Amino acid sequence: MPVDYHIHTRMCGHAVGEMEEYVEQAIAKGLREIGFADHAPMYFFPVEKRDLSIAMREEELADYVAGVREVQKKYRPFPIKLGIEADYTAGMEDKLAAILNKYDFDYVLGSVHFLNGWGFDNSRYIDEYAKWEMNELYEVYFSTLSQAAESGLFDILAHPDLIKKFGFKPDMDLVPLYEKTVKKIAKSGTCIEINTAGLRVPAGEIYPSLKFLEICRSYGVPVSLGSDAHKPEQVGYNFGDAVDMLKAAGYSEVVTFTTKNKKFFGI
Ligand SMILES: [Zn+2]
Numbered sequence: 369m370p371v372d373y374h375i376h377t378r379m380c381g382h383a384v385g386e387m388e389e390y391v392e393q394a395i396a397k398g399l400r401e402i403g404f405a406d407h408a409p410m411y412f413f414p415v416e417k418r419d420l421s422i423a424m425r426e427e428e429l430a431d432y433v434a435g436v437r438e439v440q441k442k443y444r445p446f447p448i449k450l451g452i453e454a455d456y457t458a459g460m461e462d463k464l465a466a467i468l469n470k471y472d473f474d475y476v477l478g479s480v481h482f483l484n485g486w487g488f489d490n491s492r493y494i495d496e497y498a499k500w501e502m503n504e505l506y507e508v509y510f511s512t513l514s515q516a517a518e519s520g521l522f523d524i525l526a527h528p529d530l531i532k533k534f535g536f537k538p539d540m541d542l543v544p545l546y547e548k549t550v551k552k553i554a555k556s557g558t559c560i561e562i563n564t565a566g567l568r569v570p571a572g573e574i575y576p577s578l579k580f581l582e583i584c585r586s587y588g589v590p591v592s593l594g595s596d597a598h599k600p601e602q603v604g605y606n607f608g609d610a611v612d613m614l615k616a617a618g619y620s621e622v623v624t625f626t627t628k629n630k631k632f633f634g635i
């Protein structure tokens with residue numbers, strides 16, 4: 369088994385277990401490398417609007433980094449990378465860059481979980497979908513994802529078709545939209561992630577779809593692999609399926625990062 373680059377910690381307020389438990393699961397499952405990528409502070413909302421069940425406080429970021437450094441030492445030579453998952457918000461790039469520049473992250477996962485302040489992947493706000501025309505919602509989501517890539521703030525775009533999470537689907541053909549998006553991602557030099565968390569939600573399929581992945585392959589976009597574990601037992605979740613899908617799309621390796629430098633791992 370290769371690597372798991374999308375692992376949360378209880379610091380984000382909605383994951384459980386100690387960092388050590390995640391590492392031990394990874395070793396027991398035969399993973400060759402892991403990376404913690406917990407939710408960065410919600411810099412895009414004023415402090416009083418930040419939801420502590422979604423992400424750590426800004427002042428906790430140092431503790432998160434110190435926690436990862438500690439497990440790195442404890443489990444050496446098993447490779448544990450320092451990553452982070454940060455939201456993209458148009459117009460607030462400088463604010464995010466200031467947070468990310470404080471630490472020497474091996475990689476930054478870029479996510480779109482919010483569209484104009486609406487947390488569309490949160491079941492608490494699912495009613496909001498009724499206000500949208502699905503084709504338009506998908507257009508808005510993928511154009512935001514493209515902007516995230518073009519911002520240059522991220523090494524990897526996490527769960528690149530998260531908008532399908534609750535199973536709301538547009539009736540248009542998505543291929544042209546995927547093409548337009550992937551072209552911009554490829555040009556930006558950003559990688560994408562294959563993420564098995566989609567199998568645990570109503571969508572019932574890996575992020576991204578096989579079609580999206582095939583288009584990424586055709587444009588030479590590297591892929592990282594992640595479980596989005598929020599519990600220790602979810603480390604490496606259904607990676608057999610992810611590897612099969614990567615191979616079906618024509619990939620033979622996944623990307624890893626050491627202080628932002630890429631290295632490829634055969635699958
Ligand atoms: Zn989470």
Ligand SMILES: [Zn+2]
Pocket residue numbers: 453479481526527
């Ligand atoms: Zn996420």
